[in-house]
Amino acid sequence: MQDRDFSKTLKAHATAVERLLGEMLSSAPQKGEIARPERLLAAMRHGVLNGGKRMRPALVIESARMFGGIESTALRIAAALECIHCYSLVHDDLPAMDDDDIRRGQPTVHKAFDEAAAILAGDSLLTYAFEIVASDETELDAARKMQLTLALARAAGLGGMAGGQALDLEAESRTLSEGEITVMQAMKTGALIRFACEAGAIIGNAEAGERARLVRFGEIIGLAFQLRDDLLDLVADSATLGKAAGKDAARGKGTLPSLHGIAWTEEKLEALVAEAQTLLAPYGEKADMLVKIAAYIAQRNH
Amino acid sequence: MQDRDFSKTLKAHATAVERLLGEMLSSAPQKGEIARPERLLAAMRHGVLNGGKRMRPALVIESARMFGGIESTALRIAAALECIHCYSLVHDDLPAMDDDDIRRGQPTVHKAFDEAAAILAGDSLLTYAFEIVASDETELDAARKMQLTLALARAAGLGGMAGGQALDLEAESRTLSEGEITVMQAMKTGALIRFACEAGAIIGNAEAGERARLVRFGEIIGLAFQLRDDLLDLVADSATLGKAAGKDAARGKGTLPSLHGIAWTEEKLEALVAEAQTLLAPYGEKADMLVKIAAYIAQRNH
Numbered sequence: 001m002q003d004r005d006f007s008k009t010l011k012a013h014a015t016a017v018e019r020l021l022g023e024m025l026s027s028a029p030q031k032g033e034i035a036r037p038e039r040l041l042a043a044m045r046h047g048v049l050n051g052g053k054r055m056r057p058a059l060v061i062e063s064a065r066m067f068g069g070i071e072s073t074a075l076r077i078a079a080a081l082e083c084i085h086c087y088s089l090v091h092d093d094l095p096a097m098d099d100d101d102i103r104r105g106q107p108t109v110h111k112a113f114d115e116a117a118a119i120l121a122g123d124s125l126l127t128y129a130f131e132i133v134a135s136d137e138t139e140l141d142a143a144r145k146m147q148l149t150l151a152l153a154r155a156a157g158l159g160g161m162a163g164g165q166a167l168d169l170e171a172e173s174r175t176l177s178e179g180e181i182t183v184m185q186a187m188k189t190g191a192l193i194r195f196a197c198e199a200g201a202i203i204g205n206a207e208a209g210e211r212a213r214l215v216r217f218g219e220i221i222g223l224a225f226q227l228r229d230d231l232l233d234l235v236a237d238s239a240t241l242g243k244a245a246g247k248d249a250a251r252g253k254g255t256l257p258s259l260h261g262i263a264w265t266e267e268k269l270e271a272l273v274a275e276a277q278t279l280l281a282p283y284g285e286k287a288d289m290l291v292k293i294a295a296y297i298a299q300r301n302h
Numbered sequence: 303m304q305d306r307d308f309s310k311t312l313k314a315h316a317t318a319v320e321r322l323l324g325e326m327l328s329s330a331p332q333k334g335e336i337a338r339p340e341r342l343l344a345a346m347r348h349g350v351l352n353g354g355k356r357m358r359p360a361l362v363i364e365s366a367r368m369f370g371g372i373e374s375t376a377l378r379i380a381a382a383l384e385c386i387h388c389y390s391l392v393h394d395d396l397p398a399m400d401d402d403d404i405r406r407g408q409p410t411v412h413k414a415f416d417e418a419a420a421i422l423a424g425d426s427l428l429t430y431a432f433e434i435v436a437s438d439e440t441e442l443d444a445a446r447k448m449q450l451t452l453a454l455a456r457a458a459g460l461g462g463m464a465g466g467q468a469l470d471l472e473a474e475s476r477t478l479s480e481g482e483i484t485v486m487q488a489m490k491t492g493a494l495i496r497f498a499c500e501a502g503a504i505i506g507n508a509e510a511g512e513r514a515r516l517v518r519f520g521e522i523i524g525l526a527f528q529l530r531d532d533l534l535d536l537v538a539d540s541a542t543l544g545k546a547a548g549k550d551a552a553r554g555k556g557t558l559p560s561l562h563g564i565a566w567t568e569e570k571l572e573a574l575v576a577e578a579q580t581l582l583a584p585y586g587e588k589a590d591m592l593v594k595i596a597a598y599i600a601q602r603n604h
Contacts, residue, residue, distance in 0.1 A: 033461020096417030115398035127459035157429035159335020
């Protein structure tokens with residue numbers, strides 16, 4: 001596969017998931033909904049249709065494809081996952097949390113609307129994710145929908161992403177140990193990425209062993225994503241990164257790259273990509289895109 | 303049934319649901335969770351174990367019982383619903399929303415902890431509700447778990463409770479029409495109460511017609527609850543109500559009792575209780591508790 005094809009495929013997935021989210025978050029109330037308040041809906045759209053890289057949706061779609069899962073179902077689960085990811089960004093940006101005014105060059109939801117709208121838009125995106133999974137329009141048997149619901153709730157909640165954000169906030173008042181940093185990151189960013197890969201295995205009705213393999217693949221991707229992010233923060237300057245670089249360091253937050261240095265991190269990233277390739281080797285060409293995503297995540301410059 | 307028995311039964315349901323929530327929100331991480339950050343867990347417990355009346359859980363338990371649903375399952379769904387109700391209180395109390403420092407005589411979560419903890423505790427309670435429904439420990443077939451997940455997400459989200467809260471905030475800057483007030487309240491408080499009654503029908507595997515009957519019963523209860531609440535606000539003084547009375551009026555919010563007066567409201571409440579009795583008449587004695595709950599909600603003084 002050429003790199004151009006890789007980029008084209010990623011872009012196509014992003015476009016597809018954005019189109020679906022745009023349709024689902026149009027103004028007409030769905031069956032079982034009383035009404036859709038316009039301003040809340042606009043705040044939700046602002047939070048979710050913001051031109052993200054849509055990496056998690058691509059992982060859902062490609063891992064489902066590898067197991068022969070229904071494409072339209074994978075796309076819907078990808079959209080649900082993106083609702084969770086984006087709700088977390090909307091809430092993390094709030095003044096009481098990370099207090100960010102700008103995300104991807106646009107005002108954050110609480111700046112474009114107000115804080116109350118941002119809180120409610122986040123709550124509603126989170127809730128909507130579960131509505132999408134359970135919806136009759138999501139073509140999948142109830143047993144697998146339940147597995148997706150359970151895995152998604154665990155990845156997103158107290159024992160996953162939200163818990164990781166709580167630990168990250170704690171890190172502003174005391175220095176975390178290396179072990180604590182690892183747990184915090186596995187929860188805050190790792191859990192949803194792991195879910196993305198596991199979801200594909202569930203959608204494609206993979207056997208338990210294969211599902212466990214995808215879970216491990218997801219963990220590797222999550223680790224690589226975080227290491228690369230922290231490495232970029234350590235070395236990049238504001239101009240190329242497009243956000244205030246060295247922000248973690250300025251806040252006194254320890255990261256694995258800041259503890260171990262650039263060379264260690266680059267070696268670690270190479271090892272993770274190699275492990276990802278070995279894990280997916282049994283799937284041959286079907287795993288091409290997933291392996292390329294792993295390499296891309298480990299090597300990206302933004 | 304004696305009134306003493308009625309109160310005892312309600313109290314027993316409240317105790318059971320609180321015991322279960324306390325167990326589930328203990329510190330040990332559950333299967334599939336990486337860790338449970340202590341402070342976040344404490345904030346969630348503060349938000350949910352606060353001695354509420356647990357009216358919604360009682361509706362789930364009693365409506366499931368009427369259809370012969372599994373008691374332990376009804377209790378778990380009741381606990382999930384209470385997580386949703388309590389998350390909404392935690393977020394509604396935030397400074398950017400209703401800005402309340404005290405709830406049921408205790409500091410609200412953002413006062414006892416901080417705003418970030420309150421946002422994350424609310425997010426985590428909301429997410430945890432779906433984890434409970436989908437959990438293997440919830441004894442119910444996947445198809446009915448999916449129906450519960452879907453109905454709960456719709457009741458709680460954009461087209462239900464969260465949307466209603468958004469409309470309620472809008473009402474602070476402009477006067478809503480009577481129709482808008484009705485829609486807002488059907489969403490903000492009605493949708494979850496309706497779900498409570500529908501959930502019992504789903505758990506008890508009721509036929510479509512019976513499920514629709516319970517949905518209507520839930521709508522009646524929701525209306526009665528809101529009318530009584532607004533009526534109490536209109537007439538009560540601070541001393542007996544235990545909260546700042548006339549708060550809605552002070553904020554300039556219109557309610558149906560403030561538009562139509564006390565006599566109209568009392569007649570309306572009587573008519574709702576009568577409709578509830580008629581609706582559940584076919585179930586005979588089995589409906590006793592539900593009918594008593596309807597009367598209690600319409601006549602309570604606090």
